[in-house]
Amino acid sequence: xxxxxxxxxxxxxxxxxxxxxxxxxxxxxxxxxxxxxxxxxxxxxxxxxxxxxxxxxxxxxxxxxxxxxxxxxxxxxxxxxxxxxxxxxxxxxxxxxxxxxxxxxxxxxxxxxxxxxxxxxxxxxxxxxxxxxxxxxxxxxxxxxxxxxxxxxxxxxxxxxxxxxxxxxxxxxxxxxxxxxxxxxxxxxxxxxxxxxxxxxxxxxxxxxxxxxxxxxxxxxxxxxxxxxxxxxxxxxxxxxxxxxxxxxxxxxxxxxxxxxxxxxxxxxxxxxxxxxxxxxxxxxxxxxxxxxxxxxxxxxxxxxxxxxxxxxxxxxxxxxxxxxxxxxxxxxxxxxxxxxxxxxxxxxx
Amino acid sequence: xxxxxxxxxxxxxxxxxxxxxxxxxxxxxxxxxxxxxxxxxxxxxxxxxxxxxxxxxxxxxxxxxxxxxxxxxxxxxxxxxxxxxxxxxxxxxxxxxxxxxxxxxxxxxxxxxxxxxxxxxxxxxxxxxxxxxxxxxxxxxxxxxxxxxxxxxxxxxxxxxxxxxxxxxxxxxxxxxxxxxxxxxxxxxxxxxxxxxxxxxxxxxxxxxxxxxxxxxxxxxxxxxxxxxxxxxxxxxxxxxxxxxxxxxxxxxxxxxxxxxxxxxxxxxxxxxxxxxxxxxxxxxxxxxxxxxxxxxxxxxxxxxxxxxxxxxxxxxxxxxxxxxxxxxxxxxxxxxxxxxxxxxxxxxx
Numbered sequence: 001x002x003x004x005x006x007x008x009x010x011x012x013x014x015x016x017x018x019x020x021x022x023x024x025x026x027x028x029x030x031x032x033x034x035x036x037x038x039x040x041x042x043x044x045x046x047x048x049x050x051x052x053x054x055x056x057x058x059x060x061x062x063x064x065x066x067x068x069x070x071x072x073x074x075x076x077x078x079x080x081x082x083x084x085x086x087x088x089x090x091x092x093x094x095x096x097x098x099x100x101x102x103x104x105x106x107x108x109x110x111x112x113x114x115x116x117x118x119x120x121x122x123x124x125x126x127x128x129x130x131x132x133x134x135x136x137x138x139x140x141x142x143x144x145x146x147x148x149x150x151x152x153x154x155x156x157x158x159x160x161x162x163x164x165x166x167x168x169x170x171x172x173x174x175x176x177x178x179x180x181x182x183x184x185x186x187x188x189x190x191x192x193x194x195x196x197x198x199x200x201x202x203x204x205x206x207x208x209x210x211x212x213x214x215x216x217x218x219x220x221x222x223x224x225x226x227x228x229x230x231x232x233x234x235x236x237x238x239x240x241x242x243x244x245x246x247x248x249x250x251x252x253x254x255x256x257x258x259x260x261x262x263x264x265x266x267x268x269x270x271x272x273x274x275x276x277x278x279x280x281x282x283x284x285x286x287x288x289x290x291x292x293x294x295x296x297x298x299x300x301x302x303x304x305x306x307x308x309x310x311x312x313x314x315x316x317x318x319x320x321x322x323x324x325x326x327x328x329x330x331x332x333x334x335x336x337x338x339x340x341x342x343x344x345x346x347x348x349x350x
Numbered sequence: 351x352x353x354x355x356x357x358x359x360x361x362x363x364x365x366x367x368x369x370x371x372x373x374x375x376x377x378x379x380x381x382x383x384x385x386x387x388x389x390x391x392x393x394x395x396x397x398x399x400x401x402x403x404x405x406x407x408x409x410x411x412x413x414x415x416x417x418x419x420x421x422x423x424x425x426x427x428x429x430x431x432x433x434x435x436x437x438x439x440x441x442x443x444x445x446x447x448x449x450x451x452x453x454x455x456x457x458x459x460x461x462x463x464x465x466x467x468x469x470x471x472x473x474x475x476x477x478x479x480x481x482x483x484x485x486x487x488x489x490x491x492x493x494x495x496x497x498x499x500x501x502x503x504x505x506x507x508x509x510x511x512x513x514x515x516x517x518x519x520x521x522x523x524x525x526x527x528x529x530x531x532x533x534x535x536x537x538x539x540x541x542x543x544x545x546x547x548x549x550x551x552x553x554x555x556x557x558x559x560x561x562x563x564x565x566x567x568x569x570x571x572x573x574x575x576x577x578x579x580x581x582x583x584x585x586x587x588x589x590x591x592x593x594x595x596x597x598x599x600x601x602x603x604x605x606x607x608x609x610x611x612x613x614x615x616x617x618x619x620x621x622x623x624x625x626x627x628x629x630x631x632x633x634x635x636x637x638x639x640x641x642x643x644x645x646x647x648x649x650x651x652x653x654x655x656x657x658x659x660x661x662x663x664x665x666x667x668x669x670x671x672x673x674x675x676x677x678x679x680x681x682x683x684x685x686x687x688x689x690x691x692x693x694x695x696x697x698x699x700x
Contacts, residue, residue: 025653025655025656026648026650026652027655027656027657027659028659030599030644030659030660031626031658031659031661033598033599034598034625035598035602036598036599036600036601036602036694036696037599037600037643037644037694037696037697038647038693038694038696039602040599041644041647041648041649044648044649044650045649048649048650055650057651057653058653083433083435083436083439083440084435085433085434085435085436085440085442086433086435086436086440086441086442086443087440087475087479088440088626089433089440089441089442089479089624089627090433090435090436090437090438090439090440090441091436091439091440092435092436092439093436125437129437129439248383248384248385248386249380249383249386249387249390250386250387251386252385252386252389253619253621253668253670254619254670256619256621256670257614257619257670257671260614260619260620261614264607264610264611264614269603269604269606269607269610270610270620270623271603271606271623271625271663272623272624272625272663273620273621273622273623274439274622274624275384275621275622276381276438277439293387294380294387294391297388297391298376298391298394299391299394299395299398300376300394300398300405301407302376303375303407303408305375305377306375306377307377308381309377309378309380309381310380311381313621313622318603320603320604320606320607321607343388344386344387344388346386346387346388347387
């Protein structure tokens, strides 16, 4: 048998995962696939030929052989996370509720965010919604995932889900690196590792071209975000996937335009943008006391925020060209103030 | 009073619309806005100064003056269409159910689609979901909207919603042009007009730079889609908005990449991509009889599709740069076969 989880391509995985839940017509499979008709048809033919699936004249099903393979491929029974209420237009993370509860418990003793490091964490719901969406897109199960910056501790939730093959965190804040590695030891999360890394540093050789998915929630200057994503870009394998957040609050569409153009320069195509998908839990006391422009320039006397308000559009991209990071992975750069701060920065300190 | 629906900018509209439904804190308004903190704050200051809104130390509200203005601005009471079930991650079109029923009734006698013209219509739910999403984004109420190609008859639903200021359809199929204009007369839809136009023709002077929103569901060759969008691009005002659909079935991510790069060349930025948002009602008899490659190359004996399967990712873009259509609006082009057909075309005839 040539097929196992290591060699399955994305479309094979999407089709087999879908068939693991129920029989599907040819037309159903075309609806599920994120690939061209030509490629989807080629995959169906291959799976039929290798006796992984069969066809009864109307429906495709897994064969006994196929079911065996799926047992090693699927770390959890496949669940469709598309929201039933709005006809699949949104993602419903109910299927990950147990994970949410477990994650909440595990990170109770998390280190406080340091706003001076531009740390501002997404809330628990967003961590889980991210995971549900990445799962829906086929970017989680059996994947090697790298994060640059992880004050959200999404890496711990990813690892607790038991879905990824490997989760590596590159983080500048040593407290977080130690915290994540301690949790990995305490909870016996063998696939989770954090390493001290500053995004200005060159990329270690053994990290280059070795991940399927790169997740980051970077600073919002054009230079800064281009540096973050260049680093991740150099670590991605062919057809690697990038997830990141971009706000309206600190980034006009003119800035989005410049950032997106850089992403296309690097060989990425945008596949999904979910506006306001990510919500943040910024410390209300910090917001009113640290001198953020969003507070000082409001022009009216403000109460502390009582619920999440800082938000970002969750972006998903795929490498379609050879990765061309705009910052050379073999070089160290010093951006300093330019890394964090520009004239649109209203919730950023320097 | 300087403020009326003609001069409201997008952010003023979004804020006032939101306040028409309930009081909002400063933080709530930052969460609602699609603009930078700097711009949102400037709008709040202006609206306070012009006595359109007031502030009680915690909440912003419309003044009596503001309520009067909103009466002329809002064609219908503001409804939040974000799905409650999945935490606002999807769009729920329930608020437009009456429109859906009315639209269904009105178009009962629609002309049959002609697959040879690459006509393939989205289903009723998709027409209404499109409208709900465009409404959510602030791209419907009081807007001048142009469509190139409208076999879906979305223009009729748009006009029936009473929200847009003007709806103009440019359509190559004279049957559809006559049908839409007849409905406009029968139903007294004064803001709806259809004109015979082939996308290869140059653009009439009076259509240039005169629309807020351009909606199209174009052919999927790089050349063809670039021509369609160039035409619409030349008709958009500054900061104009583009909506279109792009499939996986007939367009690989490599093709998306080429198309998207052309869009950035023209001065657009992608603001939202909702994958598989649009579902189509292709005639099942045509699918099995017309010789589409999706049928002939399936490799197995197929039943007719029994539910929608052809789908596309709904794209929203905004002009951030001066519009730079890649095809000159003052020129007529002949693309012929290249307009419709490439090696990924599996549900397209030529």
